[in-house]
Amino acid sequence: MRNSMKTLVWLAIALLGAGAVGGIALHRGESINALWFITAAICVYAIAYRFYAAWIAARVLMVDATRATPAERLDNGRDFVPTNRWVVFGHHFAAIAGPGPLIGPTLAAQFGYLPGTLWILIGAVLGGAVQDMVTLFLSTRRNARSLGQMARDELGPVGGVAALLGTFFIMIILIAVLGLVVVNAMKHSPWATSTVAATIPIAMVVGLYMRNLRPGRVLEGSLLGVVLLLAAVAGGGWIDHSAFRGWFDHDGLALAWAVIAYGFAAAILPVWLLLAPRDYLSTFMKLGTIILLAVAIVMLQPEVKMPALTQFIDGTGPIFGGTLFPFVFITVACGAISGFHALIASGTTPKLLASERDIRMIGYGGMLLESFVAIMAMIAATVLDPGVFFAINSPAGVVGKTAVEAVATINSWGFPVTVAQMEKLAADMGEATLFARTGGAPSLAVGMASIFGSAFGQHLLALWYHFAIMFEAIFILTTLDAGTRVGRFMLQDMLGNVWPALGRTSWYPSVIFTSLLVVAGWGYFLYIGVIDPNGGVNILWPLFGIANQMLAAIALCVATGILVKSGRARFAWVTALPLVWLVIVTSTAAWEKIFSTDIRVGFFAAARDMSEKLASGLLPPEKAAVAPQLIFNQQLDAWLTMFFIVVLWVVIFDMLRVCLRHLSGKPVLPCSEVAYQQTRLDSAGVRD
């Protein structure tokens, strides 16, 4: 009786989910309610989690709750600590959820709401969540080893080196593009700039409070910080109308240099002073804002105004060039599948896992929640009038420099918007202009502000807008600091092989030297992005997407190789299926970025086109001045893409080699799984 009841409930969820997905896929009309997106997402996640993830855990991975985890076996009270599953879930989610799932869907909305939404749902349940869960499982069975170490142990040195290099370069590109998003949100906006600037001393105050005034009182310190941050948002409005306005009114280049200088300082300052306290603030802000956004969407049930598909699926989009396939998959990135998560799921989270039983909830469930954040970002971007969305996100180099030109171009695409409307919107948000704020953060902030404004009070629009900007900036900067630091550790690790002294992470000359190298790496791409009249995001985000999806493919290669080696070849399709798709997507995207003759897509084509225009004197003087740098950069980007794709295929062939040798009975590297040991923890994670 109870069983048939359960079957009925799941059947109802399946039908509701199918109805909602079908509804948003087939709907063609003026607008569609955002609640359909939420319903579709929740039903899809519920079914995937209940059936697919449970099946993978039981049959493919053969998760064993009686097996002692590394956290239990190696418990040292410091990094290896068996921890309550909800606490591990919280840490894991806070680590994987960054600005990516907010930016990617916003940019992908240029194709319309449908492609991005479908990929966020399908990609997460069949790809991203599977990758996170399988990687978490494999690392848990291998004493919490990192992805790179697992690649080396199971595939061989080639796979290991490729994983390491891939990780390093994706970090560089990621930081550059995040820095660019912050710069675009701050340029000529004293309110945004002063608020973001204020987060630095606020974090230091909190750091000193936690370290010296009241050691270890993390929640007190964080509460103080949150109050100060909210005051900084309000104070920014005051500065915007005061004599200090000029101090914070800068163009993109000045702000880029400030971000670069800041990144270097943050990398060499002790973590307790800046990185750790700001991370508390950004985590609280992130969780609070995401919950608030979910509540506001459910309360308000806004109408999505973007069409299901736009004409830009043909590759002529203003925000980034390239056709629907493969670029929607590259652009959505983290909300559907993110290779970066494999770095958290290996090495970091397994050290806390009390029982293998928790792997499904933390690995698979954590990614579903991240995907849900991406769905909300998609909603926030698509509730804007499409004309407004494109006015905010299209770079000046594409739509024209003045408001009149930009509006005329956007109207010519069939998206109505007027100069007066944009001026009113900017005034409402407390900004001088919202044109050409490419990168996703400002349009998301406008979307969030209008949702929050309608739900909690319209007169506070400007405050909500700058709150949203501050919220995005604070955790973008946290990722920037943390990423620079991780990049520095990796570089020290690599250079340590050449000259051992450089490998000493506490030797100050090495710290400064390697930090400088890492900051110079992303600083270069940030600088080019800022001087590029087409906004830079159109170049950097696809590069980041390719690198991120490539890292996911590497993680899935390692997982597939291990499944085959451990005699589970008939289940290997679970990881091989998303792997094949990712390889198709990244290889096609890389091919187009390198060889396409469309100057909006191909790096070499763009470089050639610009050199010809420069040689024949067709460029306006301000463009001609930066043209040589842009040409060099386009060529560099092409080579970098080529490098990414070669690294990926090297790992694929290495994995295939290992699989074929194993299947034909030849010796391969032994499975590095740690031998079974029975757990002594009871179901609550307490030692009996």
Added chain:
Amino acid sequence: MLGRLKGALRGFWRLFRRLSGDDAYERYLRHHVEHHGDEAPLTRAAFFKQWQDNKWKGVKRCC
């Protein structure tokens, strides 16, 4: 009913403190008594220093 609500709130608060690391020192003291009862434990300030430096080794944040 009120008791259940109170219990749930207390549980949430415990989870919240645990997640943020607010109770890390208390947990350390318990661990210390259990495993190394014969040595003097670190002070709160010294422990926090060690805990925080330790926390930021490795990849902790991504995109």
